[in-house]
Every structure is written in structure tokens, then in C-alpha cells.
Amino acid sequence: xxxxxxxxxxxVLPLDEILDGDCIKVMNALPEGSVDLIFADPPxxxxxxxxxxxxxxxxxxxxxxxxxxFDSFKAYDTFTRAWLKAARRLLKPNGAIWVIGSYHNIFRxxxxxxxxxxxxxxxxxxxxxxxxxxxxxxxxxNAHETMIWASKSEGAKxxxxxxxxxxxxxxxxxxxxxxxxxxxxxxxxxxxxxxKAHPTQKPESLLHxxxxxxxxxxxxxxxxxxxxxTTGAVAKLLGRHYIGIERxxxxxxxxxxxxxxxxxxxxxxxxxxxxxxxxxxxxxxxLVERGLLRPGEVLVNPRGQAAKVRVDxxxxxxxxxxxxxxxxAALENAPSCNGWTYWQFKRDGRLIPIDLxxxxxxxxxxx
Amino acid sequence: xxxxxxxxxxxVLPLDEILDGDCIKVMNALPEGSVDLIFADPPxxxxxxxxxxxxxxxxxxxxxxxxxxFDSFKAYDTFTRAWLKAARRLLKPNGAIWVIGSYHNIFRxxxxxxxxxxxxxxxxxxxxxxxxxxxxxxxxxNAHETMIWASKSEGAKxxxxxxxxxxxxxxxxxxxxxxxxxxxxxxxxxxxxxxKAHPTQKPESLLHxxxxxxxxxxxxxxxxxxxxxTTGAVAKLLGRHYIGIERxxxxxxxxxxxxxxxxxxxxxxxxxxxxxxxxxxxxxxxLVERGLLRPGEVLVNPRGQAAKVRVDxxxxxxxxxxxxxxxxAALENAPSCNGWTYWQFKRDGRLIPIDLxxxxxxxxxxx
DNA sequence: ACCACCCGTGAATCCAGTA
DNA sequence: TTACTGGATTCACGGGTGG
Numbered sequence: 212x213x214x215x216x217x218x219x220x221x222x223v224l225p226l227d228e229i230l231d232g233d234c235i236k237v238m239n240a241l242p243e244g245s246v247d248l249i250f251a252d253p254p255x256x257x258x259x260x261x262x263x264x265x266x267x268x269x270x271x272x273x274x275x276x277x278x279x280x281f282d283s284f285k286a287y288d289t290f291t292r293a294w295l296k297a298a299r300r301l302l303k304p305n306g307a308i309w310v311i312g313s314y315h316n317i318f319r320x321x322x323x324x325x326x327x328x329x330x331x332x333x334x335x336x337x338x339x340x341x342x343x344x345x346x347x348x349x350x351x352x353n354a355h356e357t358m359i360w361a362s363k364s365e366g367a368k369x370x371x372x373x374x375x376x377x378x379x380x381x382x383x384x385x386x387x388x389x390x391x392x393x394x395x396x397x398x399x400x401x402x403x404x405x406x407k408a409h410p411t412q413k414p415e416s417l418l419h420x421x422x423x424x425x426x427x428x429x430x431x432x433x434x435x436x437x438x439x440x441t442t443g444a445v446a447k448l449l450g451r452h453y454i455g456i457e458r459x460x461x462x463x464x465x466x467x468x469x470x471x472x473x474x475x476x477x478x479x480x481x482x483x484x485x486x487x488x489x490x491x492x493x494x495x496x497x498l499v500e501r502g503l504l505r506p507g508e509v510l511v512n513p514r515g516q517a518a519k520v521r522v523d524x525x526x527x528x529x530x531x532x533x534x535x536x537x538x539x540a541a542l543e544n545a546p547s548c549n550g551w552t553y554w555q556f557k558r559d560g561r562l563i564p565i566d567l568x569x570x571x572x573x574x575x576x577x578x
Numbered sequence: 579x580x581x582x583x584x585x586x587x588x589x590v591l592p593l594d595e596i597l598d599g600d601c602i603k604v605m606n607a608l609p610e611g612s613v614d615l616i617f618a619d620p621p622x623x624x625x626x627x628x629x630x631x632x633x634x635x636x637x638x639x640x641x642x643x644x645x646x647x648f649d650s651f652k653a654y655d656t657f658t659r660a661w662l663k664a665a666r667r668l669l670k671p672n673g674a675i676w677v678i679g680s681y682h683n684i685f686r687x688x689x690x691x692x693x694x695x696x697x698x699x700x701x702x703x704x705x706x707x708x709x710x711x712x713x714x715x716x717x718x719x720n721a722h723e724t725m726i727w728a729s730k731s732e733g734a735k736x737x738x739x740x741x742x743x744x745x746x747x748x749x750x751x752x753x754x755x756x757x758x759x760x761x762x763x764x765x766x767x768x769x770x771x772x773x774k775a776h777p778t779q780k781p782e783s784l785l786h787x788x789x790x791x792x793x794x795x796x797x798x799x800x801x802x803x804x805x806x807x808t809t810g811a812v813a814k815l816l817g818r819h820y821i822g823i824e825r826x827x828x829x830x831x832x833x834x835x836x837x838x839x840x841x842x843x844x845x846x847x848x849x850x851x852x853x854x855x856x857x858x859x860x861x862x863x864x865l866v867e868r869g870l871l872r873p874g875e876v877l878v879n880p881r882g883q884a885a886k887v888r889v890d891x892x893x894x895x896x897x898x899x900x901x902x903x904x905x906x907a908a909l910e911n912a913p914s915c916n917g918w919t920y921w922q923f924k925r926d927g928r929l930i931p932i933d934l935x936x937x938x939x940x941x942x943x944x945x
Numbered sequence: 946a947c948c949a950c951c952c953g954t955g956a957a958t959c960c961a962g963t964a
Numbered sequence: 965t966t967a968c969t970g971g972a973t974t975c976a977c978g979g980g981t982g983g
Contacts, residue, residue: 318685326651341955343974346973348737352974392977399955436765500758521847523851751974918971933980
């Protein structure tokens with residue numbers, strides 16, 4: 212994991228190194244058609260206006276680094292098309308690329324990929340199990356990021372380890388949405404002050420799935436925005452070669468130290484477990500959205516008291532309003548109430564527990 | 579649900595109708611700034627080898643016509659930018675748009691939205707609980723579609739029913755990934771032959787969430803690619819007005835029949851949890867004016883610090899003076915503070931939150 | 946050792962009404 | 965248009981502390 216400055220026009224691929232410099236120049240100095248996979252986490256071009264505070268008045272540590280600032284969409288597009296062109300030149304004919312982004316930049320990246328001749332294979336949604344909430348209640352919780360997986364060109368024979376991913380997914384086909392936690396805890400690298408070493412470090416679990424699914428042992432994986440080297444760490448662990456490009460010295464330093472601590476897995480151990488999937492919660496409102504209960508319909512409790520369903524899944528009784536649990540608790544004058552087992556609805560003159568509808572939704576979710 | 583052909587230059591908005599014709603021409607004939615929400619499910623027809631159609635539905639002659647990939651994207655972009663321009667003209671200043679698509683087209687749509695001046699609020703992933711599997715095992719199961727939600731411009735005051743969506747999500751704020759089944763079963767409309775009436779009919783549950791979250795009863799919702807009218811059906815059910823545009827007669831026919839069978843919900847079922855923001859403002863000074871608090875009376879914060887009420891409704895503590903919010907913020911050394919939930923007063927030796935007095939005034943205002 | 950509780954924090958385009 | 969100010973707003977974890 213030496214950190215090296217690349218001489219112009221190198222004809223030999225520097226494997227398992229972190230290269231210093233602007234990614235476009237460095238990529239153009241590497242030999243054409245020599246890389247199996249590129250994983251890129253480019254700047255997102257977030258356009259943050261002012262400071263943001265949590266409801267408890269603590270300040271959100273935003274991504275305000277200079278490398279994420281662009282003057283306009285046009286400037287961002289120019290940058291994107293330039294690095295994608297250099298990246299495409301580097302790829303072997305059957306190579307592929309992954310690019311990750313958010314709604315701020317991913318549409319521009321996707322358009323540029325298509326215009327450059329890449330052939331999109333899937334867009335993959337990383338659904339974060341623990342995203343940061345929306346503190347002001349003005350939008351939906353931004354709970355996912357998008358990755359685009361594309362081959363160098365249409366008809367190319369890209370690598371796809373279908374069986375391995377199926378295995379990772381408990382025996383069923385891997386889907387285009389991946390539920391994984393964000394990078395936190397001990398995995399999150401800190402600097403000497405104890406602050407996060409990089410504002411946007413990606414979880415290794417994400418790269419694990421990418422590399423298991425779209426590379427083979429011994430392949431060369433390049434990351435032009437190396438940061439703290441998550442791509443390199445997982446590549447090395449999985450017996451792939453990496454090439455990292457990073458222009459910020461502080462990130463290179465952290466990455467080099469990190470990579471020095473990675474010990475590749477034995478060939479026999481290249482299969483790992485996956486994080487368990489949380490049992491999805493079913494919201495009562497889904498019964499309304501999906502037409503299993505009609506807004507305005509009446510639910511009945513064990514005492515025969517009635518409450519009416521509203522479009523947002525809340526209930527209204529003669530004296531109370533709120534969730535199925537809240538209204539149930541109020542009617543029972545109890546501290547809490549499981550609304551799912553408390554309420555019934557009428558069908559064909561018979562009373563049916565609403566929990567049966569929840570079970571129906573749960574069973575559909577497993578399909 | 580009459581189906582009508584729009585006369586050029588109509589100055590009156592035809593509500594709750596299905597309009598016949600090309601959506602760009604029809605939209606341009608409707609009055610500017612008259613629509614609250616646009617939901618659009620534009621054609622995806624990219625990368626569909628074999629039967630090629632241009633976005634304007636003209637057939638491609640594979641022999642004479644050089645229909646390479648770049649031309650295809652270029653034509654799609656031209657089409658997209660044209661209908662988005664017409665759509666944006668139609669929107670009220672505080673209106674918003676939703677566009678749904680897949681990786682074939684959504685990146686181009688997103689780029690065009692941004693370039694047209696729309697301001698992206700969220701990208702929302704519709705995670706299909708029952709997608710079609712990938713039969714050949716060559717890619718990931720394409721298990722989601724992407725919706726982009728955007729306001730007409732940056733800084734616009736778009737509609738967002740935060741509390742209603744939170745209620746729909748079992749009391750936690752709604753995320754940007756929605757798990758919903760595809761449209762199937764009885765909901766899936768069939769033609770006279772028993773085949774599906776439309777290839778990409780969207781589930782009503784999806785529109786339910788969109789319309790509850792980003793419109794109010796009475797709003798005007800336009801769908802320029804109406805198809806079998808899912809947008810209209812849910813809008814009518816929820817007490818919103820719809821305008822559908824569809825150029826295929828067979829779809830219009832199915833949609834008209836469908837809409838005729840929809841019976842709007844009662845107003846009481848349409849109500850949702852009212853936002854605190856929407857409640858009338860109460861000035862703290864009113865508590866003094868009305869004698870609920872006496873001038874000179876002492877308020878106490880959570881730390882036990884005291885402040886005295888003055889005749890004009892301002893507070894004085896040992897070191898600070900100003901509004902209940904300002905003194906609270908100063909004592910907490912915080913950027914802001916909600917004085918209503920921060921201060922308490924004493925009655926009969928017990929501490930009571932001043933917010934209770936505000937609620938008392940508010941309830942009197944309803945009488 | 947274990948559990949309960951508190952605290953910190955994460956790629957964020959995050960306010961509205963009035964003077 | 966700008967300035968000011970009232971006041972509304974958070975979910976899932978991990979780690980550390982204290983009992």
C-alpha cells in the first residue's frame with residue numbers, strides 16, 4: 212500500500228497502490244483497457260444553503276468541503292463527463308463501472324454515462340436502515356442512495372456472479388434494492404482529533420456486495436475518488452487488486468494505514484454472512500392505501516364501540532382521534548393498547564380482526 | 579368524466595375530464611399557472627430493441643433510419659424537455675410535479691427537470707414487494723422504480739402533509755423508500771379479450787400516498803400520460819380534481835368507465851391530522867391580557883431558573899430580557915428555543931406548562 | 946458481567962409570517 | 965427586498981457510564 216506519484220505515461224499498472232493526484236490526469240496516465248472494475252463515489256454537489264440544527268438544537272455537521280462545491284450544473288456536468296471519459300478508456304472491453312450518488316447528482320451522472328456509451332445494467336438502491344431523519348419535517352427522510360452499474364458498452368460480457376449474490380440473499384435472487392446500515396461505530400475512521408476522518412465514508416458491506424457480485428479474485432478494481440479507501444480495503448480482503456486515486460493527503464494517509472491492517476481472506480473463506488434483515492414494520496395506513504380498508508369504514512372494539520378510518524390511517528371515535536393504538540388506549544383508559552389485536556372490521560356481516568390484514572401484507576412482503 | 583377534445587386556447591380549466599390529444603398541445607391550450615400537482619408516468623421506450631418507436635410514437639424504419647443509441651437518447655431528451663416545459667407553464671407557482679420512471683429514462687428525466695428550473699425535493703424509490711424476477715440470471719432483479727418529486731422552482735412553498743404521511747407510517751416520519759405491491763388481481767384492468775388493458779398500470783396505493791402527501795382536498799391534479807386513469811381514480815376518491823390527457827382511445831375508454839365507478843369519500847374521512855404549524859398563533863402577551871398569568875408572576879425553566887412576566891408579555895431573568903423564546907434561548911445558550919414548551923408557572927404549589935394556557939385560548943377560539 | 950440510561954451523530958439541497 | 969422573530973422539528977445505533 213505504498214502511496215506514490217505516478218510518472219506520466221506509465222505503461223505498467225501500479226497494483227495495490229494509492230496514487231496521488233487529480234483522478235483524470237492519473238487515469239489518463241495509466242494504460243488503456245487494463246482495469247476490470249471501477250467503483251466511483253464522486254462529489255455529490257450538495258447545495259446546502261445555511262446551517263441546520265436538530266430539534267435538540269445541536270448542529271448538523273454538514274458536508275461543506277471545497278471538493279463538493281461546483282458553480283453550476285454545467286460545471287458539474289463538465290467535470291462528470293471528463294472523468295467518465297478517462298474511466299471508460301481505462302476499462303477492459305468487458306469491464307464495468309459502479310457510480311454512487313444521491314438525487315443531487317445521480318441523474319446527471321446517469322445521463323453522462325449513457326451519453327458516453329456505457330450500457331446501464333441496473334440501478335441499485337442502497338436503502339439505509341439508519342438514515343439521518345429530516346429534522347424540519349419539510350420533506351421525506353432521505354433514506355437511500357442510488358448506485359448505477361453499467362458495462363463499458365452494449366453487448367459486453369460483464370462479470371456477474373449470480374449464484375454468489377443469490378447465496379448472499381438467502382437463496383433467492385438478489386434484488387436491485389439493498390438494505391444496509393450506514394458506516395458507523397468502530398468501522399468509522401477517526402482523525403487524530405477524534406473527528407470523522409472523511410465526511411462520507413461508505414460501509415464495507417456495500418462494497419462487499421458490489422465486489423462479490425461483479426468481480427472475480429485477482430481482478431483489478433480502480434477507485435478514482437478513493438477517500439479513506441473502503442474500496443481498497445474490501446478489494447484486498449476479497450483477494451482483488453486495487454488502485455486508488457486520491458488528491459487529499461489526509462485521506463491518503465488514513466487509507467494507507469487502513470490498508471496496511473487488512474489481511475486478505477483465504478480463498479476458501481470468501482463467502483461470508485450477511486447482516487440480518489430487519490422484519491419490516493407494517494403501518495396501519497398501508498391497509499388504507501392498499502384498499503384493504505376503505506377510508507370512512509368503521510372499526511369496532513371488543514365493547515362494540517366504533518371508530519372511523521381516515522385517509523392517513525388515523526382513527527376517529529366519538530371522543531378521541533389518533534392511531535389505532537392511541538384511540539384503543541384512550542377508550543380503555545389504559546396507558547397503551549395494541550390496536551392490531553384490538554380492532555375488528557365488518558365483512559359480510561362478520562367481524563374480522565384487522566391483524567389478519569397485517570398478516571396478509573407480511574406474507575406478500577416475503578415474495 | 580366526459581371525454582372531450584379541447585378547443586385551442588381554452589381559458590377555463592376543464593375539471594374532472596379526460597382530454598383527447600397530444601399532451602404537449604393540450605397542456606399548452608390550458609391556462610397558465612392553474613394546476614396544483616402534476617403526476618406523470620411518461621413512456622420509457624429506450625433500449626427496446628426490436629419494435630422501435632420514437633417518443634412521438636412514429637415507427638422507426640430499421641433499414642433507412644439510422645436509429646443509433648445517441649439519436650435515440652437525443653430524441654427522448656427533446657421529447658422530455660418539451661413536455662416538461664409545457665407542464666411547468668401549467669403549474670401554479672407553488673405547484674409540484676412527480677415523475678416516475680426506471681433506469682432507462684429516469685436519469686434523463688431528472689437532468690431535464692433540473693435544467694428546466696424544477697427543484698428536486700426527493701427522489702422516492704417504489705420498492706416492489708412482488709417484482710418480476712430476472713429470468714436469465716444476468717442481472718439483479720429489477721425490483722424498483724424511481725419517482726422524482728420536485729417543486730416548480732427553488733424556494734417555492736410546495737404542499738407537504740408531513741403529519742399525514744407520518745400517520746400513514748405508524749408514527750415515524752415517511753422515508754424516501756416505499757414498499758408497495760405492483761398492480762395485480764382485481765385492480766388490474768382487463769380489456770375485452772381479458773388481456774391487461776395497459777402494460778404499465780400503476781397501483782392505486784402509490785397514488786394514494788403521493789396525493790395524500792402532496793395535495794389538499796379540492797386541489798387540481800393533472801396527469802399528461804393518463805393511461806387507464808389511476809391518477810384520476812385516486813384523485814376523485816380523495817376529493818381532489820383531476821385532469822387527464824391521453825391520446826389512445828382504448829385507454830381513454832377504459833379510464834372513463836373506471837372513473838365513473840369511483841365514489842368520492844366523505845369529507846370526514848379526508849381529514850388528516852392538523853399540523854401545529856397550521857394552528858392559529860397565540861401571542862404570549864394574550865395570557866397576561868386575559869389574566870391567565872399576572873404581571874410580575876414568575877416562570878421557571880427546566881433547570882429551575884426563574885424569569886418574571888411583565889405587562890407587555892416580555893420576560894426578565896437575572897441577566898436577560900425579551901420574549902419567552904429569546905430568554906429561553908439565552909439561558910440555554912442555544913440558537914433558538916420554543917418558549918411555550920420551555921417555561922412553567924406555579925399554581926397551588928405545582929408546576930404547570932404555559933403551553934396548557936395556550937391550548938385553553940385556542941380551544942376558546944373555536945367556540 | 947449485565948442492564949438501563951444518557952449522549953452523540955449520520956452525503957441535508959430542511960421555515961414562515963410580518964414589518 | 966430585507967430584517968426580524970416566533971416557534972416547530974428527529975430515527976436508529978453505538979458507545980460510554982453508572983448502578
